[in-house]
Amino acid sequence: xxxxxxxxxxxxxxxxxxxxxxxxxxxxxxxxxxxxxxxxxxxxxxxxxxxxxxxxxxxxxxxxxxxxxxxxxxxxxxxxxxxxxxxxxxxxxxxxxxxxxxxxxxxxxxxxxxxxxxxxxxxxxxxxxxxxxxxxxxxxxxxxxxxxxxxxxxxxxxxxxxxxxxxxxxxxxxxxxxxxxxxxxxxxxxxxxxxxxxxxxxxxxxxxxxxxxxxxxxxxxxxxxxxxxxxxxxxxxxxxxxxxxxxxxxxxxxxxxxxxxxxxxxxxxxxxxxxxxxxxxxxxxxxxxxxxxxxxxxxxxxxxxxxxxxxxxxxxxxxxxxxxxxxxxxxxxxxxxxxxxxxxxxxxxxxxxxxxxxxxxxxxxxxxxxxxxxxxxxxxxxxxxxxxxxxxxxxxxxxxxxxxxxxxxxxxxxxxxxxxxxxxxxxxxxxxxxxxxxxxxxxxxxxxxxxxxxxxxxxx
Numbered sequence: 001x002x003x004x005x006x007x008x009x010x011x012x013x014x015x016x017x018x019x020x021x022x023x024x025x026x027x028x029x030x031x032x033x034x035x036x037x038x039x040x041x042x043x044x045x046x047x048x049x050x051x052x053x054x055x056x057x058x059x060x061x062x063x064x065x066x067x068x069x070x071x072x073x074x075x076x077x078x079x080x081x082x083x084x085x086x087x088x089x090x091x092x093x094x095x096x097x098x099x100x101x102x103x104x105x106x107x108x109x110x111x112x113x114x115x116x117x118x119x120x121x122x123x124x125x126x127x128x129x130x131x132x133x134x135x136x137x138x139x140x141x142x143x144x145x146x147x148x149x150x151x152x153x154x155x156x157x158x159x160x161x162x163x164x165x166x167x168x169x170x171x172x173x174x175x176x177x178x179x180x181x182x183x184x185x186x187x188x189x190x191x192x193x194x195x196x197x198x199x200x201x202x203x204x205x206x207x208x209x210x211x212x213x214x215x216x217x218x219x220x221x222x223x224x225x226x227x228x229x230x231x232x233x234x235x236x237x238x239x240x241x242x243x244x245x246x247x248x249x250x251x252x253x254x255x256x257x258x259x260x261x262x263x264x265x266x267x268x269x270x271x272x273x274x275x276x277x278x279x280x281x282x283x284x285x286x287x288x289x290x291x292x293x294x295x296x297x298x299x300x301x302x303x304x305x306x307x308x309x310x311x312x313x314x315x316x317x318x319x320x321x322x323x324x325x326x327x328x329x330x331x332x333x334x335x336x337x338x339x340x341x342x343x344x345x346x347x348x349x350x351x352x353x354x355x356x357x358x359x360x361x362x363x364x365x366x367x368x369x370x371x372x373x374x375x376x377x378x379x380x381x382x383x384x385x386x387x388x389x390x391x392x393x394x395x396x397x398x399x400x401x402x403x404x405x406x407x408x409x410x411x412x413x414x415x416x417x418x419x420x421x422x423x424x425x426x427x428x429x430x431x432x433x434x435x436x437x438x439x440x441x442x443x444x445x446x447x448x449x450x451x452x453x454x455x456x457x458x459x460x
Contacts, residue, residue: 060214060270062456065222066248071125074205074261075247076195078126079188082119082174082246090114106245107186111179119246121172121190127202128168129193134161139185140178144170149178149185158183164190186245200260209265214300216270216455222252223272223305225313234277236284255288263294270300270365270455275307275314275343279350286351290358301351302365302393302455303344307336308375318343337375341366341382348388363390367455370396373440380448391451394441396434399460400425426459 064072068083075081085108087097100117101109108117121143133148135141136159140149146164166172179185195202209215218224225232232250240247242256255271262269271289273282289299307314319336321343322328328335348364355362366389368376376394380386403410414422438452445452 058214059212060216060267061209061212062216062218063220065219066253068120068248069123071123072205073122073126073192074201076192076199076202078121078131078172078190078192079119079174080200080246081248082121084119084249085245086118086120088116088118088175090116103184103186105186105241105243106249107184108176108179109184110181111176116178117176119174121174122166123171124169126166126168126172127192127194128166131164131166131193132161132189132191132197133164134187134189134191135159135185136187137185138180138183139176141174141176141185141188143174143190144172187243200257201264206264209261209267212265212267214268214270215262215265216272216300217253217258218270218272218305220247220253220258221272221274222250223274225274225276226311227313227316229313232274232276234274234281236280239281239284255285256292259289259292262297262299263292266294266297268298268300269293270302272302272305273347275304275317277347279346282347282350283354286354286362287358290355290360290362293360298361298363300363300365300391301348302367303340303347305455306367306369306395307340308369308372334378337378338382341379341385344379345382345384345388349384364388365391365393365453365455367393367395368441370394370434370437370441373437373444376441376444380444386448386450389448389450391453392441392445392448393453393455394437395454395456396437397456397458397460398426398429398434401429401433405460 063074064070066072066074066081068081073081085100085102085106086095087100088095089097091114097115097117098112100111100115103109111117131143133143133146135148138150138158140147142148143164144166146162148160148162150160174188174190176185191197192202229250234251238251240249240251240254242254242260244254247253247257252274258269258271269289271285273285277285286301293299304314304318306312307318309315315336318339319332322335322339323332325335325339327338344364344366351362351364366376366379366385368379376392380389380392399405400410400414403414417425441452
């Protein structure tokens, strides 16, 4: 499972006992999450040292997804985190409007009589104060009830600016009420208080990321989906653009914005390729990264995320692919691992072609399941997988042995424990369970001549 922001480490993991240290890192109790380890390889295929001397500052983090509801607010323009448009009709319940006609950049191209479009800008825990509002085009819209723009038609003003006061806790809505098809309302910028004109990222967000040298963009890319979500496609033609109406829709953020954040922070980016992505999307993504990532930064590429986990759609889709390809000799779970290895190798070949053309290197990551080294063993055995891998990755979360983190009664019991009792239980879990998982993967990494990293970690 993938929490909003959890540390990850970037070189060999070794089993170790850190019971005393757990008190000092209550927010991140998993020991491997604080190990400072070596730098990534400079190019795909370059031999990586199995064990590297620890260096300071080699901690990375997963980034919380870009959305309107969790209070992260990475962008200076609140519109950049808006949700997908909701089609509306005057006098009808929420969402009962006819489908909207959108431009390639995501802004409504036109509205029928009585139709309007709504996007949620923020829900809770966003900056309060006076926001500067600017826009292009002709039309009328409102932000949290404050109206901007003018009636459409010949002679109407195009673009403009104004202000709106937002309290930081109420749901903030953007409603486009009218738009001129020949010059539609677009590029609405709702700029957070104190942020510089033209700034892309909030200064407070950048300060939060300052300690980290690797940024994993899995949630920014909306890599994960479940069977409850609508099926998706990822092509070069439908990808989010840096100038799209929002970076917070179900299509994920644009690769340009991710690269820009990595460049600003001078942090190596870690990209996860959605399993639905076609080769054109992968090539397009890699071409942009290879051309625009700052010199001295080395990206990681990983195929999908936790494909062993039945919570995610990728598990089911890739299992079906394995069955169709007759992999695993009738063992569907084995077939899944082999199919993941094949898809990983194919994806890394596409990325590698683009990076070779640009004369740059990258790191190829194949992830598995921390509690089951067999998963990565089988994936590495798939055709072409080992040769297409520089690092293997796990997420050794730390929990209370034998206790489900989703059991309300267990939660009530643990809530009555003293700090000493809790830390002691976690220390037992580290020594009795997690150290063994890591040791098994250290042995696998040594046998295969690859480096072991953590893609996530923390208390379960």
